[in-house]
Amino acid sequence: MIRVELPQHLRTLARVAGEVTVEVTGPATQRSILDALENAYPVLRGTIRDHVTFERRAFLRFFACSEDWSHESPDKPLPNEIASGKEPFLIVGAIAGG
Amino acid sequence: MSNVRVLVGTKKGAFILSSDGKREKWDISGPHFAGWEIYHMKGSPVDPNRIYASQTSGWFGQIIQRSDDGGKTWHQPGSPAGEAPAAGGGPPKGVSNKFVYDTSSEVGKPLTTHQWYDGTQHPWEFKRVWHLEPSLTEPDAVYAGIEDAALFRSVDGGITWNELPGLRGSDTGPRWQPGAGGMCLHTVILDPSNPLRMYIAISAAGAFRTDDGGKSWKPINRGLKSQYIPDPNAEVGHCVHHVAMHPKRPNTLFMQKHWDVMRSDDAGDNWREISGNLPTDFGFVIDVHAHEPETLYVVPIKSDSEHFPLDGKLRVYRSRIGGNEWEPLSKGLPQSNCFVNVLRDAMAVDSLDSCGVYFGTTGGQVYASADAGNNWAPIVHDLPAVLSVEVQTLP
Numbered sequence: 001m002i003r004v005e006l007p008q009h010l011r012t013l014a015r016v017a018g019e020v021t022v023e024v025t026g027p028a029t030q031r032s033i034l035d036a037l038e039n040a041y042p043v044l045r046g047t048i049r050d051h052v053t054f055e056r057r058a059f060l061r062f063f064a065c066s067e068d069w070s071h072e073s074p075d076k077p078l079p080n081e082i083a084s085g086k087e088p089f090l091i092v093g094a095i096a097g098g
Numbered sequence: 099m100s101n102v103r104v105l106v107g108t109k110k111g112a113f114i115l116s117s118d119g120k121r122e123k124w125d126i127s128g129p130h131f132a133g134w135e136i137y138h139m140k141g142s143p144v145d146p147n148r149i150y151a152s153q154t155s156g157w158f159g160q161i162i163q164r165s166d167d168g169g170k171t172w173h174q175p176g177s178p179a180g181e182a183p184a185a186g187g188g189p190p191k192g193v194s195n196k197f198v199y200d201t202s203s204e205v206g207k208p209l210t211t212h213q214w215y216d217g218t219q220h221p222w223e224f225k226r227v228w229h230l231e232p233s234l235t236e237p238d239a240v241y242a243g244i245e246d247a248a249l250f251r252s253v254d255g256g257i258t259w260n261e262l263p264g265l266r267g268s269d270t271g272p273r274w275q276p277g278a279g280g281m282c283l284h285t286v287i288l289d290p291s292n293p294l295r296m297y298i299a300i301s302a303a304g305a306f307r308t309d310d311g312g313k314s315w316k317p318i319n320r321g322l323k324s325q326y327i328p329d330p331n332a333e334v335g336h337c338v339h340h341v342a343m344h345p346k347r348p349n350t351l352f353m354q355k356h357w358d359v360m361r362s363d364d365a366g367d368n369w370r371e372i373s374g375n376l377p378t379d380f381g382f383v384i385d386v387h388a389h390e391p392e393t394l395y396v397v398p399i400k401s402d403s404e405h406f407p408l409d410g411k412l413r414v415y416r417s418r419i420g421g422n423e424w425e426p427l428s429k430g431l432p433q434s435n436c437f438v439n440v441l442r443d444a445m446a447v448d449s450l451d452s453c454g455v456y457f458g459t460t461g462g463q464v465y466a467s468a469d470a471g472n473n474w475a476p477i478v479h480d481l482p483a484v485l486s487v488e489v490q491t492l493p
Contacts, residue, residue: 009133009158013174046159046160046195051196057157059157094157
């Protein structure tokens with residue numbers, strides 16, 4: 001069970017409170033987590049990564065175990081702490097005014 | 099007695115303002131979708147409880163919201179066939195709405211670039227939905243004008259969207275360029291007398307018309323003159339801010355261009371200037387009285403670099419004779435130290451016997467006049483910056 005922390009606006013959109021959990025098959029990677037997340041919460045499709053290219057939206061970043069994974073390959077295995085559910089995978093909105 | 103429902107899109111959510119036909123006391127509902135930009139909301143003419151909303155964010159992209167009960171509850175369209183939209187418990191089943199440019203071979207020559215600010219070519223990139231225009235006959239049919247400029251249509255209540263690629267695929271596409279607000283398709287007008295005819299406008303490309311239901315389009319910019327482009331009389335490249343039509347005079351169009359207020363009486367084939375005695379002919383909004391096709395409203399703005407009223411006085415200007423001769427309407431509007439803007443989709447009229455006129459400002463006020471503009475009063479003072487205003491007249 002992988003824990004995912006969403007920005008507040010996406011929690012509202014998906015009608016969830018706090019963290020969500022997803023199951024992934026195979027290695028825990030950014031891609032496998034986001035695939036599982038979008039499968040469980042279809043309203044999130046297109047809000048975290050592009051509908052077509054699946055590239056991360058420009059103003060979002062991904063963190064795992066206090067490290068920025070935003071620019072890593074989406075298929076690179078995440079740390080064991082993420083795969084085991086000890087630490088959450090963080091989807092964070094860039095801090096920008098407006 | 100009839101009622102009115104004013105749909106207000108703002109920088110930080112949507113608000114619905116409701117009143118009876120007197121339009122003196124108002125109920126305020128909102129913010130809906132708090133924290134998101136609501137570029138536009140509009141109700142279906144054939145089912146007023148069906149309202150579409152464009153919810154957008156620089157962080158999270160585009161969402162289309164739909165209400166089937168007059169704005170009390172909302173959902174993202176897209177539930178699987180036969181399954182009711184989720185309400186209350188559980189995650190919504192609808193998918194975020196997907197706007198993907200048509201690149202199919204059937205289109206013939208899908209364009210991949212348009213002109214950028216510096217004159218180079220730039221790829222088309224979807225950013226947001228600026229305007230939603232529900233069909234005049236089918237509640238499930240709705241058009242979306244988007245940035246970067248293209249026209250999409252849904253015929254299943256907003257679940258799936260397909261581009262009408264003939265517009266972007268016309269020969270002029272590579273010469274379209276973004277205005278200061280982006281390359282947005284902001285105006286969609288359906289001709290009530292001819293289901294095959296439609297008008298759209300793009301900043302900064304100009305106005306276009308289809309006479310075959312959206313398959314093919316032609317620029318309709320003859321008569322526009324824009325000194326800020328290399329050829330002031332160019333076929334495309336004009337920064338059209340908004341276009342309005344009275345439904346009983348579908349061949350007559352009124353335009354607020356970047357500078358200049360314009361009129362066409364031949365479905366956009368030819369335009370002539372009707373700025374007349376306006377103190378400045380820069381502005382964004384333009385609208386037509388519900389019962390008087392020659393009565394127009396604009397809000398003059400000082401200039402393209404100073405987006406606020408002249409002399410700090412907020413004034414609507416009205417022409418009763420189709421342009422050229424304008425009178426200022428200021429009773430009830432701030433006449434000192436007012437430096438707000440009124441954006442292009444932020445004016446609307448109701449169709450009660452005494453026509454109501456409404457507009458919203460970037461300062462968060464929504465003003466209403468229940469007597470065609472003679473007297474004004476704010477419905478609300480302190481909303482987030484208003485992006486759009488639409489009005490529904492309800493039985």
